[in-house]
Amino acid sequence: MATRRFDPDRRDRIIDAALDVIAVEGVAGASHRKIAARAGVPLGSMSYHFSGMDELLTEAFTRFGTSISDRFDERLGRAVGIDAARQAVVDLIHEDLLDSQRELVLTHELYTLAARKPEFRRITRDWMARSRRALGLHFDPVTCRMLDALIEGLSIHAALDTDAQDAQDTEPLDPEPHSRARTAEAVARITTTDSTASDRFREATHE
Amino acid sequence: MATRRFDPDRRDRIIDAALDVIAVEGVAGASHRKIAARAGVPLGSMSYHFSGMDELLTEAFTRFGTSISDRFDERLGRAVGIDAARQAVVDLIHEDLLDSQRELVLTHELYTLAARKPEFRRITRDWMARSRRALGLHFDPVTCRMLDALIEGLSIHAALDTDAQDAQDTEPLDPEPHSRARTAEAVARITTTDSTASDRFREATHE
Numbered sequence: 001m002a003t004r005r006f007d008p009d010r011r012d013r014i015i016d017a018a019l020d021v022i023a024v025e026g027v028a029g030a031s032h033r034k035i036a037a038r039a040g041v042p043l044g045s046m047s048y049h050f051s052g053m054d055e056l057l058t059e060a061f062t063r064f065g066t067s068i069s070d071r072f073d074e075r076l077g078r079a080v081g082i083d084a085a086r087q088a089v090v091d092l093i094h095e096d097l098l099d100s101q102r103e104l105v106l107t108h109e110l111y112t113l114a115a116r117k118p119e120f121r122r123i124t125r126d127w128m129a130r131s132r133r134a135l136g137l138h139f140d141p142v143t144c145r146m147l148d149a150l151i152e153g154l155s156i157h158a159a160l161d162t163d164a165q166d167a168q169d170t171e172p173l174d175p176e177p178h179s180r181a182r183t184a185e186a187v188a189r190i191t192t193t194d195s196t197a198s199d200r201f202r203e204a205t206h207e
Numbered sequence: 208m209a210t211r212r213f214d215p216d217r218r219d220r221i222i223d224a225a226l227d228v229i230a231v232e233g234v235a236g237a238s239h240r241k242i243a244a245r246a247g248v249p250l251g252s253m254s255y256h257f258s259g260m261d262e263l264l265t266e267a268f269t270r271f272g273t274s275i276s277d278r279f280d281e282r283l284g285r286a287v288g289i290d291a292a293r294q295a296v297v298d299l300i301h302e303d304l305l306d307s308q309r310e311l312v313l314t315h316e317l318y319t320l321a322a323r324k325p326e327f328r329r330i331t332r333d334w335m336a337r338s339r340r341a342l343g344l345h346f347d348p349v350t351c352r353m354l355d356a357l358i359e360g361l362s363i364h365a366a367l368d369t370d371a372q373d374a375q376d377t378e379p380l381d382p383e384p385h386s387r388a389r390t391a392e393a394v395a396r397i398t399t400t401d402s403t404a405s406d407r408f409r410e411a412t413h414e
Contacts, residue, residue: 026319028235101322108319112233114367115311124367145364146357146393153360157352160321160331186353189397 007041011049014039018060023102027057027109058123061110065127068103071096072134085138086191089147090183093155104159143191150190154183214248218256221246225267230309234264234316265330268317272334275310278303279341292345293394296354300361301387311366350398357397361390 017039021030032046032053050056072092079088114120128148135144224246228237239253239260257263279299286295321327335355342351 026235028233104322108315108322112315112319115315121367128364149360149364150357152363153356156359157335157356160328189399192396
């Protein structure tokens with residue numbers, strides 16, 4: 001693509017291109033050159049718009065986290081009452097989070113980056129804080145943290161448990177391992193705060 | 208290191224070296240050359256012992272998953288009674304899973320690989336199956352899946368929520384976000400099966 005003199009969206013387009021390249025090549029394979037080519041901008045404009053790869057990665061993964069947080073806000077903002085809120089969480093897991101191979105890959109790329117470089121945990125912290133604020137429209141803060149962790153774990157396990165090409169070689173699996181009903185049951189349990197069993201267990205652990 | 212004529216542990220040592228290199232450089236940076244150097248073996252012995260990088264990665268991540276599963280088996284095998292089993296789960300999260308930066312990185316490297324290449328989901332499926340078998344000493348199969356997902360989510364979130372170098376710039380956080388008491392409460396809730404609230408919610412979702 002030819003260099004354009006007026007291109008106010010160029011920075012924006014580079015950020016989107018970075019996510020596209022990371023989705024295919026990983027953070028490790030995302031070079032300035034590949035991202036510039038994908039965005040259709042001259043290589044020189046990369047250093048004009050970004051101080052370096054860390055700034056670009058930060059912008060890209062912040063945008064990615066924000067796009068998922070927006071769906072949390074939308075679904076949970078529409079829910080009225082606790083049962084609708086629980087249903088919204090089930091929908092988030094089954095209709096949004098599990099849907100996209102691209103999002104699965106980008107999420108794990110971000111977590112790998114944050115695991116290795118603590119400075120990127122700002123992005124994962126902000127993302128978690130936003131998810132919990134959305135959940136906080138309906139649930140108490142302690143429940144929000146637990147529920148956010150449960151959503152994470154259920155989404156990751158469902159994605160990693162599907163589509164294995166050699167699935168028939170592994171041990172017989174439950175026919176409906178990740179059904180909506182199961183998710184609904186898990187969400188119900190973690191958001192049920194009046195359980196006498198949990199009170200007894202808290203006492204038993206002396207904390 | 209000099210080539211050794213008799214070296215029955217060589218294949219084994221290459222597998223360990225692969226994990227060491229992945230922990231530092233990532234899957235993307237793990238070359239035959241680096242792994243051979245780390246293991247102290249001649250480059251040529253890599254192709255003698257492994258058909259290629261995919262076989263080596265499979266062996267390495269299988270070993271990694273097995274080492275974590277062994278701790279699940281050990282802690283859960285020792286527990287007697289439901290409260291001890293719940294406590295064992297809390298210990299797994301707080302004493303084992305959160306403890307090691309290396310394991311955090313390796314877990315995310317594996318998940319990223321499996322997200323991108325479905326053939327590696329055999330490893331994550333087998334790992335999950337083994338965790339659930341260990342949990343199954345104490346909990347019903349449906350609860351095991353939920354609990355396994357909760358363990359995953361709590362471990363990931365706790366790790367990603369800590370040690371951010373710019374933590375002081377983010378919004379005020381809960382002083383004890385990942386205390387053992389909180390984890391114990393989450394484990395109690397997800398393993399409490401007699402909740403009338405969850406029955407009502409299951410009915411409400413018509414599934």
